Amino acid sequence: MADHGVNKGRRRFLVGATSVMGAVGVIxxxxxxxxxWKPSARARAAGAPVQADISKLRPGQRMTVEWRGxxxxxxxxxxxxxxxxxxxxxxxxxxxxxxxxxxxxxxxGELRSLRPEVGVLVGLCTHFxxxxxxxxxxxxxxxxxxxxxxxFCPCHSSRFDLAGRxxxxxxxxxxxxxxxxxxxxxxxxxxxxxxxxG
Numbered sequence: 001m002a003d004h005g006v007n008k009g010r011r012r013f014l015v016g017a018t019s020v021m022g023a024v025g026v027i028x029x030x031x032x033x034x035x036x037w038k039p040s041a042r043a044r045a046a047g048a049p050v051q052a053d054i055s056k057l058r059p060g061q062r063m064t065v066e067w068r069g070x071x072x073x074x075x076x077x078x079x080x081x082x083x084x085x086x087x088x089x090x091x092x093x094x095x096x097x098x099x100x101x102x103x104x105x106x107x108x109g110e111l112r113s114l115r116p117e118v119g120v121l122v123g124l125c126t127h128f129x130x131x132x133x134x135x136x137x138x139x140x141x142x143x144x145x146x147x148x149x150x151x152f153c154p155c156h157s158s159r160f161d162l163a164g165r166x167x168x169x170x171x172x173x174x175x176x177x178x179x180x181x182x183x184x185x186x187x188x189x190x191x192x193x194x195x196x197x198g
Contacts, residue, residue, distance in 0.1 A: 049192035062134050067191045071123035084148035085162045094168045103178035112163045121164040122177040130155040
C-alpha cells in the first residue's frame, strides 16, 4: 500500500512537471510566431504608413517625411499662396484638372489636397526623379514673370505650381504625385494609407 502512495505522488509530480514544460514550450513557440506578424524594419521601409505631426508647421513652410524611400513634402499654404494658385490660368498648365492618375480619387480640385491650406506631394520631379526646389513666392529666376511660386527643378527647368501641377511645355510630362494620405487628427497626417482605411 505504501508503494501506491509514493507512485501517486510521483505521478502527480511528473504530470505537473510535464504540464509546466509543455506550457513553457507553447509560449516559446507562440512568441516568435506572434512576433512574425509585426512588419520588419525592411517591410516598414517598403511601404508601411508614416505619421507626420504638422502642429509646428507654420504658414509658408514645408516639411519632409520619408515614405517608401521617397521624400514626401507637406506644405502649409498661406491664403495668398492659395489665391495665387487658384488664379493661375488653366492654359499655363499641362494638366490643370489632374486628369492623369497622379493622385488618389478623393483628392480633388485645383489644390489637389484634402484641406486647402495643406498640400502633400511626393518630392520627386516626374521627368527624371530629381528633387525640385521649393520656391513658394513669385520668382523671376524660374523664367516666367507669371509664375506664382511653387517648385522648380534645376536639372531640366521643369516648373510646378504650389499644388504640384506641371506647367505646359516642360520636360516633366505629368504633375507631381500626391501619395495616399488621411488625417488621423487635426495635426497628424498618415501618409501611405487611403482615407477610407483610416
